[in-house]
Amino acid sequence: MADPAPPILRFENVSVVFDDVTALSKVSFEARQGESRVILGEAGSGKTVLLKAALGLVKPTSGKVYVFGRDLTTMRERELFEIRSKIGMLFQESALFDSLTIEENVAYPLQNQKSISCPPDQVRPRVEEALKFVELGGTLAKFPSELSGGMRRRAAIARTVVTNPPLTLYDSPTAGLDPITAYTIMELLIKARDVAQTTTLLVTYRYQDGNLVANFRYNSEQGRLERAHNGDLGNPRTTFMALRQGSLIFEGDQHSLEASADPYVNKFVKKHS
Amino acid sequence: MLDLLKGPVLTVQDFFILTGTAVRNIFRSPHYSDDIVLQMDAIGVGSMPIVVLTGFFSGAVMALQMSRALAQYGQVGRTGMIVAISLVRELGPDLTALMVAGRTSSGIASELGSMKVTEQIDAMRALGTDPIQKLVTPRLVAAAVMLPLLTIIADFVGIFAGWVISVFFLNVTTRQYWSSAWRALVWNDVAQGLVKPFVFAFVVALIGCFYGLRTTGGTQGVGRSTTQAMVTASVLIFVLTYFITQIFLYASSAQM
Numbered sequence: 001m002a003d004p005a006p007p008i009l010r011f012e013n014v015s016v017v018f019d020d021v022t023a024l025s026k027v028s029f030e031a032r033q034g035e036s037r038v039i040l041g042e043a044g045s046g047k048t049v050l051l052k053a054a055l056g057l058v059k060p061t062s063g064k065v066y067v068f069g070r071d072l073t074t075m076r077e078r079e080l081f082e083i084r085s086k087i088g089m090l091f092q093e094s095a096l097f098d099s100l101t102i103e104e105n106v107a108y109p110l111q112n113q114k115s116i117s118c119p120p121d122q123v124r125p126r127v128e129e130a131l132k133f134v135e136l137g138g139t140l141a142k143f144p145s146e147l148s149g150g151m152r153r154r155a156a157i158a159r160t161v162v163t164n165p166p167l168t169l170y171d172s173p174t175a176g177l178d179p180i181t182a183y184t185i186m187e188l189l190i191k192a193r194d195v196a197q198t199t200t201l202l203v204t205y206r207y208q209d210g211n212l213v214a215n216f217r218y219n220s221e222q223g224r225l226e227r228a229h230n231g232d233l234g235n236p237r238t239t240f241m242a243l244r245q246g247s248l249i250f251e252g253d254q255h256s257l258e259a260s261a262d263p264y265v266n267k268f269v270k271k272h273s
Numbered sequence: 274m275l276d277l278l279k280g281p282v283l284t285v286q287d288f289f290i291l292t293g294t295a296v297r298n299i300f301r302s303p304h305y306s307d308d309i310v311l312q313m314d315a316i317g318v319g320s321m322p323i324v325v326l327t328g329f330f331s332g333a334v335m336a337l338q339m340s341r342a343l344a345q346y347g348q349v350g351r352t353g354m355i356v357a358i359s360l361v362r363e364l365g366p367d368l369t370a371l372m373v374a375g376r377t378s379s380g381i382a383s384e385l386g387s388m389k390v391t392e393q394i395d396a397m398r399a400l401g402t403d404p405i406q407k408l409v410t411p412r413l414v415a416a417a418v419m420l421p422l423l424t425i426i427a428d429f430v431g432i433f434a435g436w437v438i439s440v441f442f443l444n445v446t447t448r449q450y451w452s453s454a455w456r457a458l459v460w461n462d463v464a465q466g467l468v469k470p471f472v473f474a475f476v477v478a479l480i481g482c483f484y485g486l487r488t489t490g491g492t493q494g495v496g497r498s499t500t501q502a503m504v505t506a507s508v509l510i511f512v513l514t515y516f517i518t519q520i521f522l523y524a525s526s527a528q529m
């Protein structure tokens with residue numbers, strides 16, 4: 001059967017081994033255009049490594065990673081820069097550059113990714129637009145250390161989406177935040193997904209984050225999230241995945257996730273429902 | 274037995290790979306000249322006070338100590354020569370490099386180490402910059418330019434301190450001191466005195482970067498890298514100075 005749209009991201013039997021520790025073992029999956037994938041797993045289950053492998057930051061020990069149809073595993077670091085410019089990544093703990101102001105941080109991908117080639121006079125308007133998007137207007141001249149954890153996370157989201165990447169990866173965006181701030185962050189992620197129709201991978205250990213991604217959408221007129229009616233999010237929709245000790249033990253939609261008999265999978269669902 | 278050796282050998286190999294990449298990057302774009310200037314200021318100008326102080330007191334103490342030995346032969350007038358030779362050939366380069374290693378290698382290791390454990394290095398790669406190009410090469414270039422300059426300053430300050438001691442405490446005339454110091458130095462000494470800091474610059478900058486970029490294990494790991502960088506850089510400076518001295522001795526004896 002001919003497939004009209006190749007997957008945006010494709011893992012083929014990917015294993016990552018550090019010294020003696022297996023971080024990922026034989027993970028295979030595909031993410032299609034516009035799809036959201038929620039990856040659940042405990043600490044140390046290989047969630048972060050999976051995202052880093054999708055960016056080419058970590059080289060798989062075996063297996064293949066395809067992004068936009070190109071095999072990352074055979075590429076050199078300099079070739080990878082072009083692919084990475086089409087991927088937005090939000091790191092755990094934000095990973096903003098301490099020595100740069102918020103403005104310089106958000107401008108960083110515009111100025112340093114060669115394939116983006118943003119004209120210098122466009123940088124500032126785009127930075128301002130991205131910061132307005134995350135509702136962080138007057139912080140341009142501040143340093144990351146002057147902001148609270150939630151604000152840093154928002155600035156990092158601005159840096160992630162400033163280049164309008166078609167694929168975005170979020171590594172535990174709500175970790176260590178209070179419930180209200182966490183909700184604001186999730187709102188921003190869903191807004192970024194629905195405004196730009198991006199393919200999204202969200203790594204988390206909180207089931208309610210996944211629930212928001214799967215069932216809510218951003219209403220741009222009212223400027224807030226609203227519950228989507230069944231099937232209203234369109235096709236393809238949200239797929240849940242669960243990782244345990246580097247292995248993919250579950251892949252499916254929310255119904256089958258909630259119906260799963262696996263105690264490990266159940267733990268995520270039960271704990272937060 | 275082989276397993277025991279594997280770790281250290283791999284570490285040394287990684288270090289040489291980093292050195293090769295950092296040097297190759299000097300000739301490849303993009304060039305981060307702003308970072309080079311910034312690092313020159315941090316490594317060079319920032320180290321001036323400690324280098325001047327150590328240079329001054331090592332010159333002064335050399336003059337005091339050596340004058341006692343020289344007095345036995347009635348040669349106190351040659352204090353200038355001893356101070357000049359020992360400073361230019363050995364103490365100037367070594368002490369300067371050690372001071373800069375204590376300040377800079379550990380500083381670089383902790384800065385890069387913190388960036389590593391907070392994923393800023395990964396973020397840099399994700400956002401289209403090569404961390405070696407952006408972080409390591411500017412530090413290497415800055416150290417390679419500044420360390421020889423700092424050494425020259427330390428040498429001069431040290432010889433000046435020797436003069437102060439000689440004139441005020443040892444009853445040596447100014448003329449006697451400077452002419453014996455000046456005549457003592459030959460090209461071989463000066464060459465040696467400048468090759469050493471140039472080589473030490475690689476040690477100071479790259480050992481700091483190497484341990485910084487290898488940091489794992491959170492804040493505790495940053496502390497570990499910082500200590501390791503400083504200790505390794507200091508020991509390497511002593512080992513290398515011996516070998517460079519040997520090579521220069523061999524080369525000058527081969528000429529004769």
